[in-house]
Each structure stands twice: as structure tokens, then as C-alpha cells.
Amino acid sequence: MAETQDPPTRRTYQGSCHCGAFAYEIDLTELKTVVDCDCSFCSRKGNLYFLTSEEDNFRVVKGSEESLTSYTFGPGNKIHKYTFEDAQGPSASTVAVECTRHTRYKHQSNRKKKFYYSIFNSNLDPQYSPPAYKGDVPSTIEGGQLYTGSCHCGAVTVxxxxxxLESGEERIAECSCDICLRNACVWISPNSENVVLSGSEDAIGRYVLADGRTSKVFCHTCGVNMSSFRNELSEEEMIELDEQNLRAYKRGRAHYPINVRTLHGVDVGKLKKIMNETMPCRLHL
Structure with missing residues (x-):
């Protein structure tokens, strides 16, 4: 007599953007593997996807899909969606949902456990041409290398x-805070004078964190996260900080963290990274 197999376990997965303006649920069999795409867009976003035909089980519980910003490229057969406020959302077409946005699915830990398989869409034609850098040249450091980079659409360059970066001399970190887990950012933290971010004010989005002292910078068109910086505080606001927070603020103002995923010609998978478990990214590594 043939043995009967138990039906696959089903779960309700919940996801949202960081600011909470958009939230959703989806009922699925328990996730065992996810998809890692190496295309020019997904490599910048660090997206991990799961593919599903169960579109009817996707439910918006806060906000609306119509309120999301849409971005597409190439043949235009996939629409990536995100919130205008923090550049996060269920980025994909109707049959692929981005699991880095799910509260129960952690990005770095799953890459380490190899619960994913890769698809090499970077090999597909037409080949992507990285946008040209549009700004001034920053001050250079002795023995350093000048890197240029951009968001996907090219509206914001750096x-x-x-x-x-391949030498191991530069500190490269992944941050364990909630927003960096969602955005899959990989950070370096050069001095401010060694960085130039260029783009029109309309193109550059700034998402201010709850502390009011830190902003995440992203492209308003394609939603790619570019950098992080300390906001300028008034004298009155600085006086209100305790000694520890004041030191952290001043240290942060001296640095300009950059998301390595946005730098042209850099293979993030080949870099030696550390996992920054104890210090949030807003202390700027």
C-alpha cells in the first residue's frame, strides 16, 4: 500500500514598505527557495523573488496598488512597483513577489543558507549600458581608486x-537594521569630501528615519537606494542631544555612506563583507 504524503504546509506571509504606507498579505505553500536575479536592476536592488501563479491569494491590506510608483525598462514585460516615500514595495510583475520585503524572510541569512537559485538575466539582449556619471570629481585619497555609479535609470549618479574594494582595505558592511535588511544595501563609508552625488532635486528622494537625523537617498524614478546621510540639525536640535548621540551625529556628518550595489563594474558577490549586527547604519559604520 502506497504511503500517503502530507499536503504541503501553507502560510500567510505579510509584507510592507518601511514607512507602512503599503502593506499586503499572500497565502502560499511554505517558501523553501527563492530566486536571485543578476540583471542590471535586481543586482542594484538586491532583490530575492519567489514566483507564483496564485495571484488571487495576494491581498492589499493597506494603501493601494494604484498609489505605488511604477518603473519598467527593456522590453517592459515586468513592472516594478514601490512607494514614492521610501522606495519600497512588492516590486515585480503579477507572478513574482519580492520576498526581501517580507517581515518573516531575512535577506542576508537566506543568502548564507543558499535557499535561493540564480537566474542570469544579465546575459539577455539588449545588453544594459551603465549611465554616464554627470557630476564633478570628488577629492581623491592617496592610493585610492575613483568609482562611478548610478541608479538604474541614470537620473542619479555618484x-x-x-x-x-577588491583589496579588502576598505570596510564593507551589511547592516542588520530593518530598512537595510529590506533594501539589501551593502555599505562603504568614505569621508564626505570623497563623495559627489549628482542629480536634480526632483530626481533625488530622501526618506527621513524616525530619529529625524538620518535620511536614505534613492532615485524617485527607479527606486534604487543610493546612499545615506546625516541631516543638518539646528543649534537648538544639537543642544537637545545627549553626549553619546552628539558624538554619533558628528561622526556621521563626517562620512557619506554609499550603497556599493550602485557602483559600476563592482561585483558585490566577490567582495569580503562583514555583518554589522550591533551598530545601526544611521551611526554610519
Whole structure:
């Protein structure tokens, strides 16, 4: 007599953007694997996806899909969606949902456990041409290398002078705070004078964190996260900070963290990274 198998376990997964303006649920069999795409867009976003045909089980519980900003490229057969406020959302077409946005699915830990398989969409034609850098050249450091980078659409570009990233001399970190887990950012933290971020004010989005002292910078068109910086505080606001927070604020103002995923020609998978468990990214590594 043939043995009967138990039906696959089903779960309700919940996801949202960081600011909470958009939230959703989806009922699925328990996730065992996810998809890692290496295309020019997903490699910048660090997206991990799961593919599903169960579109009817996707429910918006806060906000609306119509309120999301849409971005597409190439043949236009996939629409990536995100909130205008914090550049997060269920980014994909109707059959692929981004699991880095799910509260129960952690990005770095699952890459380490190899619960994913890769698809190499970067090999598909037409080949992507990285946008040209549009800004000034920053101050350079001795023995350093000048890197340029951009969001996907090219509306926001960046140049940074730092130690060669492949050499291991530059500190490269993944942060365990909630927003960095969602955005899959990989950070370096050069001095402010060694970074130039360029783009029109309309193109650059700034998402202010709850402390009011830190902003995440992203492209308003394609939603790619570019950098993080300390906001300028008034004298009155600085007086209100205790000694520890004041030191952290001043240290942060001296640095300009950049998301390495946005730098042209850099393979993040080949870099030696540390996991920053104890210090939130707003202390700027």
C-alpha cells in the first residue's frame, strides 16, 4: 500500500514598505527557495523573488496598488512597483513577489543558507549600458581608486574615491537594521569630501528615519537606494542631544555612506563583507 504524503504546509506571509504606507498579505505553500536575479536592476536592488501563479491569494491590506510608483525598462514585460516615500514595495510583475520585503524572510541569512537559485538575466539582449556619471570629481585619497555609479535609470549618479574594494582595505558592511535588511544595501563609508552625488532635486528622494537625523537617498524614478546621510540639525536640535548621540551625529556628518550595489563594474558577490549586527547604519559604520 502506497504511503500517503502530507499536503504541503501553507502560510500567510505579510509584507510592507518601511514607512507602512503599503502593506499586503499572500497565502502560499511554505517558501523553501527563492530566486536571485543578476540583471542590471535586481543586482542594484538586491532583490530575492519567489514566483507564483496564485495571484488571487495576494491581498492589499493597506494603501493601494494604484498609489505605488511604477518603473519598467527593456522590453517592459515586468513592472516594478514601490512607494514614492521610501522606495519600497512588492516590486515585480503579477507572478513574482519580492520576498526581501517580507517581515518573516531575512535577506542576508537566506543568502548564507543558499535557499535561493540564480537566474542570469544579465546575459539577455539588449545588453544594459551603465549611465554616464554627470557630476564633478570628488577629492581623491592617496592610493585610492575613483568609482562611478548610478541608479538604474541614470537620473542619479555618484562618484566616490576610496581604497580598491577588491583589496579588502576598505570596510564593507551589511547592516542588520530593518530598512537595510529590506533594501539589501551593502555599505562603504568614505569621508564626505570623497563623495559627489549628482542629480536634480526632483530626481533625488530622501526618506527621513524616525530619529529625524538620518535620511536614505534613492532615485524617485527607479527606486534604487543610493546612499545615506546625516541631516543638518539646528543649534537648538544639537543642544537637545545627549553626549553619546552628539558624538554619533558628528561622526556621521563626517562620512557619506554609499550603497556599493550602485557602483559600476563592482561585483558585490566577490567582495569580503562583514555583518554589522550591533551598530545601526544611521551611526554610519
Amino acid at each position: 562618484a566616490v574615491s576610496c581604497k580598491p
